[in-house]
Amino acid sequence: MDPALKLILDTMNSRFDDLDRRFADRDSASATRAAAIDERFDLLAAHQAAATSVVTSTTAALEQRLTALEASYIDRDTEFSNRFTELEALRVSHMTDDSNERVAALEKAMADLAA
Secondary structure, three states: OOHHHHHHHHHHHHHHHHHHHHHHHHHHHHHHHHHHHHHHHHHHHHHHHHHHHHHHHHHHHHHHHHHHHHHHHHHHHHHHHHHHHHHHHHHHHHHHHHHHHHHHHHHHHHHHHHO
């Protein structure tokens, strides 16, 4: 083979080898970067799952507390209604007793005047 042609072919082969090495380095860097990005996405998904878990447990606790407060309100409402009814009954019976005494006094006065 002609030495000039051999030199040209060797130069071309070395350039192709350089290109192959550069592409291999880029592929390696791209694979490393893709792995790092996947790892970050996995970490983000784990954090999101943990945050969702915290929100879910907090929501459940709030709903439970709200249910307890509503039940307490219903019990208190019933208690206040009963107490109010008792107070009204005391007031009505007191008013009835006064009016009975007054009516009896008026009837006696009318009887005395009629006699």
